[in-house]
Amino acid sequence: QVMDQFLGLHETERQLSQVLGIEHCLIVSGNSDEQPKVLTEMGKLVNSTLQLLLPQGQSVVAVMGGTTMAKAAHELSTDLSKQRNLIFVPARGGIGESVDIQANAVCAEMAKQTGGKHRALYVPEQVSEKTYAPLLEEPSVQEVLKLIERSRGVLHSIGEAITMAERREMPVETIKMLKEKRAVGEAFGYFFNQQGEVVYKIPRIGLQIRDLLNIPCVLAVAGGASKAQAIQAYMHLAPKQTWLITDEGVANSILQGA
């Protein structure tokens, strides 16, 4: 019976990849909306998938923030460093999260867990575009931007548009606009509708979605049935080599609608 469940899950993974138009999906049992432990299991899969896909030698990994990434960071292991010199860098400048789940904090934790290095991108959260622009000229910022350009791996999550906009305390008018334009999801600070059309982008430096095309190891990590629509929408934008690490809550919700 265990074998049946195993094969069943593999078949579901195959179907989900097909529906989403990407090469691989990995599904953990359960629904992380209801069982936080599921996120830990997803984190373990992040570790094993990085082991499989991340090139050896010098390997820069660009990382986004959020609660999923913060949780996944704890599951990375020193095994990843055996054939690699890992450097974790924030993928984009601040997009308005609280300190403990900012990409800088996630990178520091990933470096700690793997015995690798990390760099922080010191650009403040929640500043206006005008204040932000001159900061980009700073040599320390430029150095991290160069590392981001060289990244061989990307780790990111996907969020529900309005939930993310509210959590990051975006201006009320922006949230209103996102609702009017029917934004359903958010990733990398891009907000998009159900068709995957970008309706708004937080103007920040660092990795852009189009840059993902040339990166061999791109892992999207997102679980919980509540994120199903956002994940499905993002996959219109995602490069085909993306591996989605998700849970049954998401898979069932997407496949029932397919």
Ligand code: G3H
């Ligand atoms: O871009 C998506 C968000 O970072 C997801 O945040 O992992 O806390 O749901 P979360």
